[in-house]
Amino acid sequence: MAQNPATPKLRRLALRIAARFGLATHLPHQRSEAAALALRAAPPAPLGDGAEVVFLIPLVGRAHVGDWAQVSAALARTLQGFRNQTDPRWRAIICGQDRPDGVDFDDRVQFLPFTDRVEGNDKWDKLDRLARHLPTLGLRTGYAMPFDADDLLRDDAVARMVSGAAPGGWLVTQGWVWDVGRDRIGAARPQSLAEPGQKALWKLCGSTAAFRIGAAGAGVSEAEAAFLAAVTGHEHRMFPYLATLAGRPLRPLPGAPAVGYLIGHGENFGARRGRVSFKRRFVDRFPAGDAGRNDLTRHFP
Template sequence: MAQAPATSKTRRRLLEWGAGTLGSNWLLTRRKLHPAEKAALKLRMLGRLPGKPKEPHFAILIPLVGPGDVGDWDAVTRRLTRTVESFKRQEYRRWTAFVCCQERPPLPWSSHLRYTPFRDAVEGNDKWAKLRTLAKAMTELRDDDPQGFAMSFDADDLLADGQLANMAQRKTSGGHLVTQGYVADIGEDRIALARPQSVSQPGQKAFWKLCGSSAAFRYDLRHGMKTELAFLAAALSHEHRMFPHLAALSGRPLRPLDDPAVLYLLNHGENFGARRGRTEFKQRFANRFEITDPDQLDEIRTKFPPF
């Protein structure tokens, strides 16, 4: 199954301007839109959310490749265990991680960590179908944890210590965007820092342009739950380059995080992206911006102990 294509940058800007001036209904009835853009505008029509809850819940949506599509299932589940460990280490405890796969991986399942079975027959990459399944699984949060942030997270990436508390405490009317993060090329044993490009480093890339574990979307299931989950299902089916655009269209823009928040692991043999030929340029990026200073490398390991 193919990932939904991205809208051009110029069209994104025009649609965001139109949403704020002409209104959602005008765009929905007069412009050809991607399904995710339609879902975003319908979410916008629900109106502004009340103030951010003091203790928001975090729904972590983890699509896991099935054992029939990998060469080393044990290695896949070991990396998943480290990913889960990066959440278990967070001092902020209001989170639930949902793992979607054809087979239940060997994890310490609990109220924090839940298995979502995947039974659909999908030709090709099933990651996007699994993310849509995970969005639907959030109905389990409707009664006890209806407000918070939803974040898709790859089963081999790591969250920096303290980041859930950081996001929970920040004042924002929308969600959060990981603009800085680390890219670890496992096969070449190198780490690079991804951050927005500057005059001195024009070849740099904001982290969210390289990795899908990069956006925490605000949600509220108390009113319009069907519309909320339809937006998440559609948004997560898009390239992550579309995340800021779709959040802006929904009226819940993403606010950049200040520090490197996520460590992205690539070139370890079982990346989703490798099966689509999407990791070579990221390996070149890691080579170009490799961190070699021993003190910086020690600091990274301190922020990401499971690594």
């Protein structure tokens, strides 16, 4: 499965307007937009008690990388960021061809085998499998968050998500971009008049959207699973648009930068797709300084 193309911005605007009047189905739309419109008819129930955050992690196959030990070590660090959370209401599902080395699997961290034969990058197929697996988890209510196997989560992020009020879900707008190879850290935050070249983290990184799922007593619906499967087939910059089209807009996660986005370490998806150079320039243009380095040291694994 190849990554699905983004909908042109003018068509996105037209679909959002048409959706308000119940006319969007009469306009051309993609599978993801059809799934969003189907979900729009079923507003999410109140979050209630027992909310969890489920991290959906696609893991590259051993045969597609040059250093499997490095991939496994990066994933172990990502998982340690989850285990360091101040709120224990989370679980992680890893989908891949090969069980990573040095990872402890338990009731919180589970492995979902992937056996399909796919030509090219299979990340999107794994995300599809992860999304469709959600209804089987027995989850009552919470958020599903696609998360790359080499990114890092701040230790209070889960607490902020499950204790806050976001009927549609959360969007991480602030974070650190860490160029590991050069050991330089940039600060990502929403664009402003003072910083017209800035970018919110969700425009740079895919580990930034937590979609609202489930309802007490009902669990995760097949419509929600189908929506997430379709959404994650796109680049992450489509996520807020599709959530809004589904009637579940993502709310900016308040507080400190919540995600550390790692680039330049050789085995991440971005490097294999040749999409790292402009992010390196971003790090140089918006250095985080001591504040970023200290925050990464204190609150990230």
